Amino acid sequence: MALSTAFTRLLGLRHPIALAPMGGSAGGALAAAVSVGGGLGLLGAGGGDPDWLARELPIVAGAGKPWGVGFQTWAIDLAAVERVLEHGPRAVMFSFGDPSRYVERVRGAGAALMVQVTDLEEARQAVDLGADVIVAQGTESGGHGARRGRATLPFVPVVVDLAAPVPVLAAGGIADGRGLAAVLALGAAGALIGTRFQASAEALVDPSIARAIVEGRGEDTERSGVLDIARGSRWPSKYTARTLGHPYLDRWRGREAELAVDQQAQLAYQADLARGDLPPLPVWASEAIDLITDLPPAADLVGALVAQAEDALARAGGR
Structure with missing residues (x-):
């Protein structure tokens, strides 16, 4: 069974899978591996740090397969987009903010415009x-x-x-081929997958984070703004983050407004981090984390996800 969809045909892919452009951890090697495996590797450009892009862009661009880049829209400027377009991505994805000012530049470069949405208002804007x-x-x-x-x-x-x-594309809680099969049945043209690929051989994550993902459980994840506030991150308040448990979540849960004005608490976070009392970064993790039990090469993982999806769809059809 070939899982050909409008998404695979648009971008010339073998499989309807895209790597979520996870800021920092979706580097050139991981994005390239997903593309080589037949999906769409999306480099996690975040806010468009020039040094990081200079190091990672040539890696994915040199793989010889369709690839793309994902940005945190609220954190970038036109220079970051221009820097990426010089390398000829097949697609550019914008998340968390209004990408209007970048649309014509992306189209002019011949790249496909991808927009991630989290509610119907954003979905209507993306259509428009x-x-x-x-x-x-x-x-x-x-x-x-x-x-x-x-x-x-x-x-x-x-x-x-x-x-x-x-x-x-569907995103959120998809960590095996059954999830891919399910969203295809819902009418999606594929899946954007993050946490499952964060636990892979090529991901740019500290080994402790990879272990935490493999050992974690969905009920241990929590969506909160506490860690962004404690870290001094400028993320818009509309967007919170799902992570595994963390000491500062336990300490400040439900007290976000108090934390936001407590400079001593924010300084304490940095001090705890410097002493090694906290993990280097929060462990971003999907509710589907229970399904992740190993750290395979990402290209192999793409094939395994597709095989599982084909099997799930065949079993459903057989019923």
């Missing part, structure tokens, strides 16, 4: 912008997403209906 691919992110996702979003299962088909005929 003429997005080539829309990513519908549910609240099960690891890392940042909508504070008051919707679960993937009910959200995806609503966006599919709203955006048709634009292909929609």
Whole structure:
């Protein structure tokens, strides 16, 4: 069974899988491996740090397969987008903010415009912008997403209906081929997968974070703004982050407003970090973390996910 969809045909892919452009951890090697495996590797450019991009862009661009870059829209400027476009990405994805000012530049470079949405207002804006691919992110996702979003299962088909005929990728809580099969059945043209690929051989993560993902459980994850505030991050308050448990979550849960004005508490976070009393970064983690039990090469993982999806769809059809 070939899982050919509007997404795979648009970008010339073998499989309807895209790597979530996780800031920092989705580096050139991981994005290249996903692309070599037949999916779309998206480099996690975050806020567009020039030095990081200079190091990672040549790695993914040199793989000889379709690839792309994902940005945190609220954190970038036009220079960051221009820097990426010089390397000829097949797609550029924008998340968490209004990408209007970058649309024409991306189109002019011949790249597909991908826009991630977390609610229906953002979905309508993406349609109006003429997005080539829309990513519908549910609240099960690891890392940042909508504070008051919707679960993937009910959200995806609503966006599919709203955006048709634009292909929609599902994101959030997809960590094996059964999840991919499920969102294809919902009308999605593929899946954007993050935490599962964060636990792979090529991910740019500290080994302690990879171990935490393999050993973690979905009930241990929590969506909160506490860690962004404690770290002094400038993330818009609309978007919180799902992580594994953390001492500062236990200390400040429900007291975000108090933490935001407590400079001593924020300085204490940095001091605890410097002493090694805290992990180097929060462990961004999806609710589907229970399904992750190993650290395979990412290219092999793409093939395994597709094989599982094909099997799941065949079994469902057999019934």
